[in-house]
Structure formats: C-alpha cells, structure tokens
Amino acid sequence: MVEMPQQFNLVINSSPRAIRADPDTPLLTILRDTLGLTGSKYGCGEGQCGACTVLLDGIARRSCITPVSAAAGKPVITIEGLEQSGRLHPVQQAFLDAEAFQCAYCTSGMIMSSVALLQQTPNPTPAEIEQSLQGNICRCGTHPRIIEAVQKAAEASRVHRS
C-alpha cells in the first residue's frame, strides 16, 4: 500500500497540465479534484452511466475507469473544452435549443458521447445514435429530446460544412 505518485504530463482541452498522482488514479478524479474541471460528473464510478464521458484521443471514454496513466500525453477534451471564444459547439447548441435535459446531471456526458459519435459518423441514423448513447443514463427520461438534439447537431454541422 505504498503510494507511488508519479508525474504525468496531460493535455487537457489543448493546455499542457503537469500533475503528480498515483498511476491508477481515475482520470475523472484528476479532472474534478486536482484541476477543478467539474463539468465531467461522477455518477457511478463503474463505467456504467456515462456521466463522466470525455474524449481521449478523439474517442469517448469513461473517465471514472480510465487511469490517469492511460491519458498521459494524449489529448483530452472535456465539456469545458467544447466552447470556442464564447461560441457553443454545435452539439451544445443543439442540446440547448432542444432543451434536451431536465436535471441535466447527465448532460455533459451525453454531449461528449454525441460529439464523439458525430466525429466518426457525421450523419447517424436514430438507431446509431441510440447505439452510441446506450452507455449513458438519463434518469429524468429526456431521451427523445437528446436524440432530436443529436440529429439537429448533425444537420447544423452539414450546413456548416456545405
């Protein structure tokens, strides 16, 4: 049970952050407790609810079960990193427009999973959206609006590209 803190050079939302931690410390703990990025939420600590979802190397990951050592040197994007100079990311904007939340505790994770989906699949079918959000729990039952928001974000991105 000897603690062996090590230095890790993280890249969070494009900023280099050097931290010292036990290699097994969950990335979520580093984000929230060390760096104060509390937008990523703790919902279960078991990778079952998706509230802690971040992008690691562009892939949606459950940061609560991702050891900090696995994130070293790779780009990490959190909900705080989506807004650019006061402009919401199209997925954030679509969630806002559709009011795809109630208590909104799942919202960060839903948005991050949706951003990852649209990067891989710019025009997802409803079934593909359901598939990729299956690991994200919304207890308030706002699922239909979330699907609608992801579809709207995909449309907005298409318009933006054309």
Added chain:
Amino acid sequence: MNSPANKFAIEPVVAPERYEFNSPSLHQFALARRDFFKLLGAGIAVFAVTKDALATQETAPGPRIQPPQLPKEIASWLHIGDDGTVTAFTGKVEVGQNARTSLTQSVADELRVPFSTVRMVMGDTELTPFDMGTFGSRTTPTMVPQLRRVAEAARNLLVEVAAKQWNVAPAALKAAAAKISDPSSGKSATYAELARGKTLAQLLPDADPLTLPSEWTIAGQPLPKVEARDFVTGKHQYTTDLRPDNLLYGKILRPPSFGATLASCDVKAASALPNVVIVVDGNFVGAAAPSEHLAEKALAAIRPQWIESPQIISDREIFSYLKHNASTTDSDRRNEKQQKGSVSGGLASATHTLESVYTVAYIAHAPLEPRAAVAEWENGKMTVWTGTQRPFAVRAEVANALHIPENAVRVIVPDTGSAYGGKHTGDAAVEAARLAKSANHPIKLVWTREEEFTWAYFRPAGLIEVKSGLDSNSKLTAWDYHNFHSGTSGIETPYDVPNQLVQYHSVPLVLRCGSYRGLAATANHFARETHMDELAHAVNLDPLEFRLRNLSDKRLRAVLEAAAQRFGWPPKKSKERQGFGIAAGNEKGSYVATCAEVVADPKSNKLQVVRLVTAFECGAIVNPNGLRNQVIGANIQGLGGALFESIQFENGCIKNPHFANYRVPRFRDLPAIEAVLLDRKDIRSAGAGETPIMAVAPAVGNALFDATGVRRRAMPLASGA
C-alpha cells in the same frame, strides 16, 4: 378512520408511505451551539403569509410594517431593489422538475416585468421562507399562487407610489414592462425609479391571485429553462462540484448488513496516516482526508468488529411476509379504510366476480447525482450545501444530530441532479457535518453508487388483493381492495361502484422505505387498472368501453378519450405477438391516461414496448415545454419500474447495488412516445411531476396480456414472465 365518508388523507397531509418523514436519523452525536443573522436590501418588499397562520397572527392583513425576521408563517416573499432587480424567495428547490423556471414565469407574469429580470432564490434556510419541502406535486398549486400574490401586491405598491408622485388616482395607472404609466398624461416611471430610496414593506394574507390563466402573458408560454446555458457548458455547480478552500473528502464506514451494530473498532493504524482525521461516534465511523482515495485507504485500515443481527426476509418471501404481518390494530391511524354500501351484498348480486392478487417490488430512485453534501463548520456555525428536497427538515436533522440549535445550521440547496422523492432526508448532510465538526476543514462527502443503492430508502414493496363484481350490464357492483404496505396514494377507485371497501394495511418495515415519485399511486393503479382490464376481458368488452361504462368523472373520461383518439383506439393488430393496452387514473389534482403497444414473445420472454401515448391534464398549464419534459420523462422512468427495476436482497444485503445489475431504462428501451397535453385554463393549475408516471405499468401489462394471453400481476412485468 372513523366515518365511512372519510376520504383517504391526501397530500399535504402526509401519506403513510412517506416512511422517511418519521424515521430517525441514521446518526446521532454529542453537543454544541451558536446563532445567525440576516439582511434585507433597500427597495420594496412584500411578504405572503399563509392562510392558517393568519388566524393566529396579531397583525391584521394589510398594514405596512418594518420587515421583521422572517417568521415561519411567511410562505414566500419578493423584493424589488432600487436598481429594479426583482428577487423572489421560496423554500422550494429545483431538482430537474423545472420549478425555477415555472415560478420565475409566474412572478414575471404577475409583476408585469420581463422574464429575464426575475431572479429566484430557492432552498436556502437563511434566505428563503420556511417550507415543508418540494414534494407531493405541491409547488404549482401552492407556491405559484403565493408568489403571484406577493408579485401582485408589489405591483400595487408601485402603482400607489406613482399615483402619489403624480397626484392621480391609482386606478388610472397601468403596469406593464416594468413600468407604471399614466395614459392620460403620458407620464411613466420604471419600477427601479419608483423603488429608489424606499424601504416599503407589506405583509399580506394568502389569497387567490387576480390574473386569470386566460390573461397570462408570460406564464403559459413554453419558455426555456432558466440558466440553461450553464448546463450544456458544465458550468452549473451541483453540490458534488463545490470545492471550498482546504477541502477534505469524507467517507463513512458502512455496516456489512442492515441492522449490524459496531462492537468495537481499532482506528490506530488509520489515525496514524498523514493528514487523515478519523471520527468515531457511536455507530458512526468516518474518515476525512485530502483525497477520496486517501479517505478510502484510511477506512480500509480500520479494524471494525460488527455484531450482525439476522435478517431473515429476502426478496423471495417478501410478499408472503407482507400478507401475514399486517398490523391488526384498528386503532392504528395508518390502517386507513374507506367503506361504502355493502361489499358482500354487492358481490352476492353480481353476475360475474373476479379475485386477483398483485405485487410490486421494491425499487430505487437512483438519481444520477448521488446523495452528497459539503459541510463547513466555522465560528460555531454549520453551513451545509446538499441536494435535498427538504432543506428545512435537513437543517433540523443536522441540528438534532449534532446537538446544536437550528439557528446554528444553514442548509443551501444548489440546483440538484434529480431526486424523484428520494432526497427527503439529510443522511449525507449529517455525515459531512459530523466530520466537518471534528476535522476543522470543510468536508465533501459523495455517496458511491453502491451506497446509493444500499443505504438510501426504497419505494415500498406491496401486495394488493382485489375482489370485484359486475352486473349483467357490466357495471361494477362491488369493489373490495386491500393494499398491504405500499401505501394509500391513488388507492381510491375513480370508477362508480356502489359497494366498496378500500383498505390500507400497514406492515413493519423490512427495508428502509420512503417516498418515490407518485408514491403508492403507481402500485395502486397497476393493481386497479390491471384488474379493470381483466374484468373487461371476462365480459368480452373493449377495455376502453368497459371503463367509460363505469366512469362518470368527466376529467378522467376526457384524458381517456384524448389518449385513445391519438393512439387510434380500438387498434387493429397488424402482426403476430402485438398487443395493446390502456390505463388511466387521477391523483393530486391531475389526470392521466396511457395507451401502450407492445410486441411480446412468451417463449423467449422478450417484451418490447413499441409505442406509448399519454394524455395528461393538470388544469391551466404554466409551461408546456417543461410539462412535456416531465410527462415524457415520467413515462420513461415509469417503464423502468414497469419492466425490470427490482431491488434484490438477502441476509440484510442488497444483491444488485450497481447499474450493471439494477437495470434502468436506456436508449434502446425507448418506445415511440407522445404526450397529449390538455390545457384547461378554467381550472386552477395542479402539480405535474408525479401523476404521469402512474398509468404506464398497467397499460404495458394490459398490452402484454393482449399480445400473449398471459396475465402478469407482478411489477416488474418482464422478470420471470
């Protein structure tokens, strides 16, 4: 209950299934004390006094007074600052049901100011008036009128100020867009100008608001959620996100099983860890450390000796336990019953009789933000931030547990990551406060998901027995209904039955139980509406036609007909194993009907809910956008309890305390789902957070029977079908 005419106690008289209201605190500690104070800025303030309080109040309604310390009788208050900012105060809290938005709308509407200029201060025991709690769908029917009343009085005060300044009759003046104007002279003044330099206050009695729903301009509109942007950027700070300086993280040592007590514990090794504080107080053992991980390590280093007490009831024998352990004392207030006519006579005269038994499993709320608290002990004062539906009750709980006066405790509720009736107690608040008192540091304590599924309270399991009779016209002649343990909400039948006995039987608790969205109305509607479906099939009548034949309540008929129309009832089967079901009911002043389509395979045990249509009516709609979210959300949440949610337990342990084995609705469980909202501007608004959940399970169960011919009388429907 003494008289047969007596109705079951409905909210706000507390329903018996709100067990957590009377349960003792999880923890109790040794002593201390301190005081507090408060401030009020200049401007115009109006306080609403509750009706009951007025009778015992010395001050007659109306007179201007200097603002007193807020007494308990004040239900809400509002302040217009000399810069024109409007701040309204209520002890209600925001837990995702969108009360912050609907209350803001109502204040803006009545005060005649833009929606965006009203700030709502909610759930802070030092700033907001006393409130019993945010439960029972009471915010809309009670707090909306109170806030409207103070807004109206404030508006009238401003009119009076302007009338005096301009030397005109108040009746000639108009209030609109945060201005008072005099149409004849063309003069106008903003609320800010009129409030400047004033310290006017008015105390007024509770009464109905003047602006009728048909004249609402801001209320009634589908306005977006207040501060919505902060939720899509991650900026909003829930309790779990607060990080005061010098914070330590708390963890509590939990017993190995329910009922276990601590015989002894060796904390030497744990206490020796650097920067760790260990607190042992009776059965309570907690650790505080600079990180959650270190706090966990400290707990792991403690050597506790537990004395376990045998817990013989498991999820396998719970229903026979409930049946055979009902309280038999008639004097027990909780064994409420309602009688009309003669059930035995009604059954004797029936041409068809039916007898069936229904069961409902324990389920968990599983709010995505777990129970959590941040506590700070400073100069003899305990401040606790926590996600609770009852901040004032939590204040009392913390004060009691720590033996300090209530005025030495302040509870603040940040807008919270959902609750569903599950956050009525202050467990995490008490735990964090106890650690903070010894640690000399602020403490953050967040329950793990496993703690949530184990140490929170559950919706009670229930067993319901129904006997009924029909005459040759398929009209109900008798209704004999017994609910064991699950509760009285929604227990009364809305159908016309001349002979009935409806009784609730209390049973000693097996698991810790309490309120859950809709309380027992879900269990009672599952039993009643399933039974109604069985009767309809027994006499070969369409289930909708059978219900309407026995129903004179116009509002309930209206939602049934609205749901049926949108759904296309009576539906025609277009494929194998397809089935359709309908169910309806009313509770807490609102009305719901749900139609369901399922595809079910009795061999593979697969059940897919394909479509839900829910019609809902709660009087005048305050915010159709928020209401739609609540109705559809309640339907989806209701699917969980209908299909697969069930707490499994044995030997005093929860066997499925994780999302991996306690299944909640996810995206692939979603049916096509529609909400039909009936807006009755002629009827006073009722709450809407709970009732839309009630008809889902029976509608789905009835559809399952239609698809398979197999009748399921247990919730959840999908387990072991």
